[in-house]
Amino acid sequence: MSDRPLLAVENLSVHLRTEAGLARILDDVSLAVPPGRTVGVVGESGCGKTTLLRAILGILPRGALIPGGAIRFEGRDILADRAASARGRIGFVPQDPYLSLNPVFRAGDQILEIMRRHAPGTRRDHRAKLVELFRAVQLPDAEAALRKYPHQFSGGQRQRLLIAAALSCDPALVVADEPTTALDVTTQREILALLRRLAAERNLSLLFVTHDFGVLAALCDAVTVLYAGRVAEAGPTRAVLDDPRHPYTRLLLACHPDRAVDLAGIPGTVPAATAQPAGCRFHPRCPIARPACADAPPPPVALPGGRAVACPHHADALPEPALA
Amino acid sequence: MARFVIRRILLALPALFGLVVLTFVLSRVVPGDPAATLAGDAATPAQIAEIRAQYGLDRPIWEQAIVHVRQVLTGDFGRSVFSGRPVVEEIAFRLPATLELTFAALLLSTLFGVALGLVAALDHNGPVDHLVRLLSIGGLAIASFWLAIMLQLVFSMDLDWLPLRGRMDVTLGTPPRVTGFLLVDTLLAGRPDMLASALRHMVLPAVTLALPGLATIARFTRSGVLEALQKDYVLYARAAGYGRVRLAAIYVLRNAVTVTVTQIGLLFGALISGAVAVEAVFDWPGLGTYAVQAILSSDYKALLAVTMVVGVVYAVVNVAVDVAQALIDPRVAEEMS
């Protein structure tokens, strides 16, 4: 992890004015994607994963504020410098393949429009390249696929289309937002295998959002765990999964070692973005919380092996009942 | 697509047959004894019986029904009681005037309605949005005949920009009648001066007739665009780097107008009935004024024919609307097959 990162999110905060008050969706989030690596972001639903990707892609909702932080892509701050906008250089695989393509336009035309704006060459080049990409993502009958409408594909095929779209402008980085959540289990496995193969073949950098530890273990070199808009801990995937240090991660893995990230069964709920607790955001639910945990957000503690954990008590044992 | 069109036409046939039956029932039930009405107040029973025999009204009802269906299918509606001329001829003479006016109004309300709805949605809750909303409430609230008279007062009487009534400046004469559509016939005759006059005469009635539809279309387009803008595929397209203009004007609008197009089909009925008032105020020699005359003179043959013709036109427009919708949204055609 010593290469200069392709993508670096540095102390990023994203707030959103809502009717219920200011939603502090992300606070002080940092992560890095080195070239050719796959980095996972995990966290429960609502912890800010999609917002993080939207910040990177420059499509935050109206009313979003960025009170602090930077997003550097290929060394340039794409938040501060609009001209450095990474459109076309960052491919995007969305969460829901059923809803992400416009039903009234041919799927191929929708991808060709992206290429028209961001890829060099003529329309004829683009078509040829797209057919090639359709083959690479194993869409049946690649030539005919160009002329079909989205509803004429199955869910898995649509996700393949969207993966082809993400690759269509030769991006350096691909970000994917839970790309298999909307699919059935068999299709999930196929799509993951496809992504892993493509990432290896094309030496892609991948930022992969998931709430599934199984997916994480199968695909990602490194992981960042989010809780309520803050980084709980980060490090190489194997190390984090084998020996989690943050109480949140430890409880999660104790509950569901290879399943969905979900703290059901542990007292309390994830706080709303408009009502984040002071101090460590996990402290109201944490079995080893001390009074001081409510005072200030704990700074990340660096651990050996390129790891970091945002908990000063990471070395303490959790009480037995919490792990039962 | 061809199969879709054929299917859609076949589906319209039962509705048209229903219309034939309905007109028959209405013509026998509503006016009481049509023969007595036709004969007039001073008629003797013998005269009424004669008329009854002449129109076949003394035959058994099922026989009358068969005759009615056969007449309708062959376009034989008999002679107008009022003018004594064949009803079909009179309608053929007047239908183009009404169609020209309603299609002009339809075009105006669609073009401006869609455009206004789009800009309003893109300026959601902004000043343009509020202005368009005000206009569309006004457009629906204003009575056509009042608007027509106000427009005449302002643009014809006061400003003298546009003609007050009629289809054509009488001093220019009329072009040889080929299609009955003045805009076409003046072109065929190679008379740009006549074309200009016909266009100028059309402005005020077409605007009057278009306004309620324009308001409706603007409203539906606005909400359609707003709804489409919320969709995941718009977010995805933005992430993928679509241009702003293309996103709004092409990408989202096409989704939005699937709803609008359905409205156009419904609107056409309102346009036809609106044409009755508008034609009367602007002295437009169309089907609307003809229908009013027919009603006032109890000319049931003429009324029957007008009803049938309007029904057929309405059915054709709705087939066209469905076809347009299938062209816009490929899922529509597939749902039907």
Ligand SMILES: Nc1ncnc2c1ncn2[C@@H]1O[C@H](COP(=O)(O)OP(=O)(O)O)[C@@H](O)[C@H]1O
């Ligand atoms: N457009 C929005 N308007 C209001 N709240 C939002 C919006 N987008 C996200 N949020 C809030 O921000 C938090 C994080 O959402 P999100 O980034 O979608 O999380 P995740 O992808 O991890 O499920 C949630 O509490 C959500 O309610």
Ligand SMILES: [Mg+2]
């Ligand atoms: Mg999400």
